[in-house]
Amino acid sequence: MSDPATTVVVCAYTERRWDDLVAGLSALRAQTVPPGEIVLVIDHNPELERRATAAFDDVLVVPNAGRRGLSGARNTAIELAKGEVIAFLDDDAEPEPDWLEQLLAGYRDPRVLAVGGAARPVWPGHERSPLLPARGAGTGELDWVVGCTYTGQPTTDTPVRNLMGCNMSFRREAFELAGLFTEDLGRVGRTPLGCEETELCIRLHQASPGSVVLFRPGAVVRHRVTPDRLTWSYLRRRGWGEGVSKALVSRSVGADAALSTERGYLQRVIPAAAVRELSRLLRGRGSGLVGLLALVLVVGSTAVGYARGKLSRERLKAVAPKLVHGPIHVATVDLNRMPAQLPVPARAVGHYRAAQVLVRDGDRTLDVVLLPVRRGVVRLDLLGFGTSAPRPRPDFERPLxxxxxxxxxxxxxxxxxxxxxxxxxxxxxxxxxxxxxxxxxxxxxxxxxxxxxxxxxxxxxxxxxxxxxxxxxxxxxxxxxxxxxxxxxxxxxxxxxxxxxxxxxxxxxxxxxxxxxxxxxxxxxxxxxxxxxxxxxxxxxxxxxxxxxxxxxxxxxxxxxxxxxxxxxxxxxxxxxxxxxxxxxxxxxxxxxxxxxxxxxxxxxxxxxxxxxxxxxxxxxxxxxxxxxxxQMRGYGVGLTAMLLLSVLRRPVGVFSILRRIPRGMARLASRTPELPLSDRAARSRLRQLRRDERSGMLSGPLALARAWRRYRFGARSGHR
Missing domain, CATH: 3.90.550.10 (Spore Coat Polysaccharide Biosynthesis Protein SpsA; Chain A)
Structure with a gap:
């Protein structure tokens, strides 16, 4: 059986990793099984994009067409990729010569939809930091903090729940089954969030229960670890970010699926590591204290981040107009060419539950309606609009x-x-x-x-x-x-x-x-x-x-x-x-x-x-x-009171009219919350927060107007008005 054609995707966002990027692309060109194409996605950095386009003639260099962040960059590449298998490599990772060959070998079983490999750390000074404890010279329990293979992962070819983002590949079919990476998850620049590949792999298992996600430790990349990741501050931030991300994933795919691997890690791997580091401490080895503190810090920060993510509702289910939950498809239909059913495209995650449909009769608007989406379609024949005679275009001279x-x-x-x-x-x-x-x-x-x-x-x-x-x-x-x-x-x-x-x-x-x-x-x-x-x-x-x-x-x-x-x-x-x-x-x-x-x-x-x-x-x-x-809501509040104050300053007599109306205006502002099911506490919490932001801005309006006046007058005296 021949190996499938492949596309290798590298996502980059900063010039600081330029040398790593050059080394990684050179290693891709030297693979025992060369990739069919290499796609380099630049995440909203035009200068880096121009530099890469000039330097890499044999690489397709494209800008991120999605939202800023790693998930958006990866989705951009998926839309462009031609290969049957799409592999992903970090911009600070260098693959071994047989890396791609090892990955592709995993696809000889037709049940396998995704294959990933191991990431070995390249330490500053080539020595492991005591902040990341390990048994001997092998992997460490906290190596995942720096994006590398860690103790507890399989040492032989094994089906797993999810792959590591710096070393993974998927059949194209996987994205057709499960959708793309969720852009609400994943790293943005240096922000230590993640888990987008975990969430995708879980969705893949759910969409195709008989499929296999395979971990092959023989497919190796060397992942550079920078000194800034070997600090107490980074360990704390990385643990917190992992916890928040896991909470978001658990809301998306369920806590059982999101935390199945983590439970075993916390029950077996971390206690064994803590006992080992405590033993080192009792034997008078200073590294034992450092390792024990690092374990406590990372696990504790992750737990706190997870708790914070569970309590935070900002990125979870939203309340749509007229009590509809979740994302809403937006569409326009013309009464004169309106089908009985409107197909609604599939989403990367989940499904649309409703569609906001603008109904037009040629150049006239008839209505904007919110309709349910069932089995991927909207029933337009239930709208009840009858046919109409064509309306003649008005005859008047079009002005400039x-x-x-x-x-x-x-x-x-x-x-x-x-x-x-x-x-x-x-x-x-x-x-x-x-x-x-x-x-x-x-x-x-x-x-x-x-x-x-x-x-x-x-x-x-x-x-x-x-x-x-x-x-x-x-x-x-x-x-x-x-x-x-x-x-x-x-x-x-x-x-x-x-x-x-x-x-x-x-x-x-x-x-x-x-x-x-x-x-x-x-x-x-x-x-x-x-x-x-x-x-x-x-x-x-x-x-x-x-x-x-x-x-x-x-x-x-x-x-x-x-x-x-x-x-x-x-x-x-x-x-x-x-x-x-x-x-x-x-x-x-x-x-x-x-x-x-x-x-x-x-x-x-x-x-x-x-x-x-x-x-x-x-x-x-x-x-x-x-x-x-x-x-934005705070800005609306600031602008409203600033505008009212300016109106009074222009016409002082108007202050009495405004003061009479303020109580009723505030009451209307407070009552503008939509009717929500009593059980939807998350929706009420988010709406209350937005209202507080708007009211907070209203209190700041007068001072903001004074600052605007001072800035404008200063600019005028300086000749910049």
Whole structure:
């Protein structure tokens, strides 16, 4: 039986391991059974990517197309790999000449879906550290801390629960059965989390109970151990990270599967090691005390990390809108071409339980519905929408619309936003990208090239703040109407036509806001944000002027009725008459947010009109990370009170109106928690935390506004205003 064609994947993230990377790739080229292809994935490090592309002509060098971290990098390679077997090697590991041959030999049994090998440490100075105790010159009980084979692992070919990440391989079929690596797990840079390969192997066993994951100790790599991993601090952090990771895995696949190997390790291997080190201590050998303390520290830190992970609910099951748990598939269907059933793609982990479906009738929005997913499909024939006659396209002269896209930290998303605008099917567009975080006075050459290649204009605004960037773009534009589209928003086809129609049919409209739906609802953070702060909760067109809004007893604390400010179009004369966005507010300033609400308040006080149209649909990329979501919620709180204080400073008499409405506004804020099953304590805990973050931000708003004013005034006196 011939060996299957193979792809070897190496993932790298830092130039500090360049020499190790070169040595590892050289060793791959010298294998007794050469790999069919080598894929090097660079994890969000453009400089390293350019250097590797220039240095390795025979290697496919690609950037990580997923989330930052080892799991995302590995998934990127899996999508590109051509081999029947995909092997993974760390960027600081060097394989023995027969490494690949030994791995492939394990696949001669058709039941084997994954094969891994041993990792031998290469110590600094070639001497084992006393922090990692061992019996003689062999493996040590704590060698897993530095990513190497440890005492307790098999010494002969043996089926195991999971493989080691630095030395493993899988049949392509394994990923078809179990899915890809979970991007919520795994190392990100130097953060000592992991267990993504453990979770994948467990899923593989569950998906194919008769399959075998094989450990072959004869397939050896040499894993370099750096001095920074041989410290008490690293042992503590690594143990804690392992415990947290194991807790997350146990939530995903069950505690019995997640901890089956660890129970035997703690019951047999660790007690034997402790007895040995205690015996050394009693014989007067100082290394015994060091080894005993190391065992206690690592095991204790792991236990504490596991307990912390079990209590933490941030990365576990989320509460979706309307009491739906877990990730939600996002889709759009057209009534005129709507099938009876909508197939839902499989996920890397688990399944979708629901789908958020935008129902359109050509260029008109009919509804946004949440439907259950059963057996991989959504029943669309239950929606009850009848067929409709084609609606003639409105006949009016399309005006020139200038599109301003400010960008700072997510410049790749800004380029995607420009592409989406160009693909929206509106001929008279002027697009301006304002770089608000330029690396130098001339901006970012790479971003400039990408933007200008698409036919858009590239502007540089070094003064921090999205409000300043938007105002800069507006001043440089020439359209009668100015659309402000944030970098993390992509408009859909027909967006500009729907917006232009509103201005054409109602000359009194000063601003048009749009329906903004999530681009994805995959992670807990995305689902929670959509439930709490979803930008578009209704599908009816609304015309809002000062009188209709003031009917709300919470005005001006009910400004969400206007629609999302991150995707708006303004009549230029109205925007200029209001003076544009206030530079003291918005992302990039100490106030963090509030600039769009402030502009709506000024428009209402000036007697202006806003129209919200659900027929202009855009997609927003929500924060996928829990910590980022918490910071975003805090920022909303900061921006709200900063905006209200600024409003009072401009018009002091308005303070009495605001004070009367604060109690009712706070009550509405507190009651905004969705109805949840009483047993879902985790969901309630997460929602309460987000609400606390928002309230905490509200307390910081006045001080943040003062800091923003000082920074802006200082910049003005320095000539940088």
């Amino acid at each position: 619309i200038s599109v301003v896209v400010p960008t700072a930290h997510r410049k790749a998303q800004a380029v995607a936003s420009v592409r989406a605008a160009l693909a929206a099917g509106y001929e008279r567009l002027e697009i301006l990208v304002v770089d608000n975080l330029p690396p130098g006075p001339d901006g970012d050459p790479e971003l400039r090239e990408q933007v200008e290649r698409l036919g858009a204009r590239y502007l540089v605004e070094p003064r921090k703040g999205v409000s300043i960037a938007r105002n800069t773009g507006a001043r440089a534009s020439s359209g009668e109407f100015v659309a402000f589209v944030d970098e993390n928003i992509r408009v859909e086809p027909g967006w500009f036509d729907a917006v232009a129609e509103e201005f054409a049919t109602d000359p009194g409209v000063g601003c048009v806001t749009a329906m903004v739906l999530p681009a994805s609802l995959e992670t807990d953070a995305e689902v929670l944000f959509e439930r709490l702060k979803g930008y578009s909760q209704h599908v009816r067109r609304q015309r809002l002027d000062r009188e209709t809004v003031r009917e709300d007893p919470l005005y001006p604390l009910s400004l969400a009725r206007y629609g999302p400010g991150s995707c708006t179009t303004w009549r230029r004369s109205v925007f200029d008459g209001l003076g544009g966005y206030d530079p003291l507010l918005g992302a990039g300033t100490p106030a963090m947010a509030g600039e769009d609400l402030d502009l709506f308040v000024r428009l209402a006080r000036a007697g202006g009109t806003v129209v919200y149209t659900p027929h202009a649909v855009a997609r927003h990329t929500h924060r996928a990370d829990w910590l980022e979501l918490r910071e």
